[in-house]
Amino acid sequence: MVEASEEVYSSLHRRFKGDLLRPGQSGYEDARTIWNGMVARTPGLITRCIDVSDVQLAVRAASKTGILTAVRCGGHSLAGFSTCDGGLVIDLSRMRQVMVDPETHRASIAGGCLLGSIDTVTQEAGLVFPSGVVSHTGASGLILGGGTGWLTRRFGLSCDNVAGFTLVTADGSVVRANSKENPDLFWALRGGGGNFGVVTEFEVQLHPLRSVVLAEGLTPESGIRGLLECWRDFMAEAPIELKWNIDLRLAQHTKKVLLELRGRPVASSSLIWTGDPEAGRPYLHRALAMCRPDSVSSKVMSFLDLQTMADSDFPHGRRYYTKSGYFTYLDDGTIDRLLGAVASIPSSETQIELAYLGGAAARIGADETAFGNRSSPFILNLLANWSEPSADASHVAWIRGTFNKLRPAMKPGVYINFMSGDEQDRVPEAYHERWDRMVAVKSHYDPNNFFRLNQNVPPRKPAAKSS
Ligand SMILES: Cc1cc2nc3c(=O)[nH]c(=O)nc-3n(C[C@H](O)[C@H](O)[C@H](O)COP(=O)(O)OP(=O)(O)OC[C@H]3O[C@@H](n4cnc5c(N)ncnc54)[C@H](O)[C@@H]3O)c2cc1C
Numbered sequence: 482m483v484e485a486s487e488e489v490y491s492s493l494h495r496r497f498k499g500d501l502l503r504p505g506q507s508g509y510e511d512a513r514t515i516w517n518g519m520v521a522r523t524p525g526l527i528t529r530c531i532d533v534s535d536v537q538l539a540v541r542a543a544s545k546t547g548i549l550t551a552v553r554c555g556g557h558s559l560a561g562f563s564t565c566d567g568g569l570v571i572d573l574s575r576m577r578q579v580m581v582d583p584e585t586h587r588a589s590i591a592g593g594c595l596l597g598s599i600d601t602v603t604q605e606a607g608l609v610f611p612s613g614v615v616s617h618t619g620a621s622g623l624i625l626g627g628g629t630g631w632l633t634r635r636f637g638l639s640c641d642n643v644a645g646f647t648l649v650t651a652d653g654s655v656v657r658a659n660s661k662e663n664p665d666l667f668w669a670l671r672g673g674g675g676n677f678g679v680v681t682e683f684e685v686q687l688h689p690l691r692s693v694v695l696a697e698g699l700t701p702e703s704g705i706r707g708l709l710e711c712w713r714d715f716m717a718e719a720p721i722e723l724k725w726n727i728d729l730r731l732a733q734h735t736k737k738v739l740l741e742l743r744g745r746p747v748a749s750s751s752l753i754w755t756g757d758p759e760a761g762r763p764y765l766h767r768a769l770a771m772c773r774p775d776s777v778s779s780k781v782m783s784f785l786d787l788q789t790m791a792d793s794d795f796p797h798g799r800r801y802y803t804k805s806g807y808f809t810y811l812d813d814g815t816i817d818r819l820l821g822a823v824a825s826i827p828s829s830e831t832q833i834e835l836a837y838l839g840g841a842a843a844r845i846g847a848d849e850t851a852f853g854n855r856s857s858p859f860i861l862n863l864l865a866n867w868s869e870p871s872a873d874a875s876h877v878a879w880i881r882g883t884f885n886k887l888r889p890a891m892k893p894g895v896y897i898n899f900m901s902g903d904e905q906d907r908v909p910e911a912y913h914e915r916w917d918r919m920v921a922v923k924s925h926y927d928p929n930n931f932f933r934l935n936q937n938v939p940p941r942k943p944a945a946k947s948s
Pocket of ligand 1: 516552553555556557558563573592612613615619620621624625626627629630674675676678679680681795898899935
């Protein structure tokens, strides 16, 4: 592998315009780290591209040697797919241009953007791109896997708002994919992750929005069952302007939290209303009735404040492990198991995240994009978050044990962006009836599986030649 990275370096160093970073060089240590502290790897070479031709050079040189290659936008892959040991990293962090057309409500987003880079520029025109909830997340990985966030019910998934992709495929060609050009690839890129090439540009649809209403409240352990029953029924009828997320966790030891709740199991509700604030009041009022009255707050908030409010809850370098699944309905047995799980949660930052999709995301047909199940609106994400390596085993065991108890009631399927690195066997489940079509597109655009550090869809093996 060392020889391969040296070979790639030699073939690039005269023509490559960005940075070429090798172990021991200044800047390498920072460049090699990714968000999840559980994944500490040492690539042989990091190619920090500044434009499409740099990406083409890196892909061609790497393809020629067969070196293991990771592609990185924001480095937030929970599974750690954006780095590798000894191989090559194609790092897009110097490609963060965003161009907005306020007339057409379209934007062009470069392949290295973080969510925050997009929000800051689109808000100058009073527009939003529906994405995730933490601004330091990379946009490319999030969009390619699907992309859920506060605006999903109103405007759809991130991938539903992409009108076109430009990418560098495994042979170094620049290819466009949209409804007219390479429509099968366009279909596969909306939910298919990093399987098909390095996306250097997304052409996306924006929507007018400057502020939202944020309402929050805590429900103590004794009220969680009632809250979850209310939530599952309420959301089925709720308007698309309302998003209501619930985190089951131990209440934080902060001034914001009532003294007697701190460190105790609670359900933390966060509600966003994206429509006219007056019209949202009755809905927020009904939902907040399930929270302790003295824990409830509600305010109008700018979109940029909304998008950054959770940033410090998920810092770089901590240790994270996750498992996720969908439910068509949250039955009473599942609620019992969730209550059992929160009572045994191993640390104060670990949480059981519950979200309800539906709305605009559910209006897209199951076969219109590669993204997984849209008919099961309940998404569960078990996210362990801790700092000490000595606590790795207990956190991972808690996630696996909790997941195994909940799994029988889940609908088969998984959101690929919430998968950990040891779940490659669940990738066919993520695409189930779309699997053969995914394999066909992969076999066409990446027959040698050059792009394999991802939720991998292996290409078909070439047919043996008859003599
Ligand atoms: C703190 C945090 C908050 C999150 N919040 C949300 C959320 O609100 N909603 C949500 O849906 N998800 C969320 N996620 C999950 C997130 O969508 C995934 O972790 C996603 O992969 C992050 O994208 P990235 O570009 O940072 O990832 P990276 O680690 O850079 O890459 C992830 C994968 O995408 C591929 N990839 C990256 N860039 C490109 C590119 N330009 N072309 C081709 N392939 C590429 C990589 O090869 C790799 O397989 C969150 C994750 C974290 C860590």
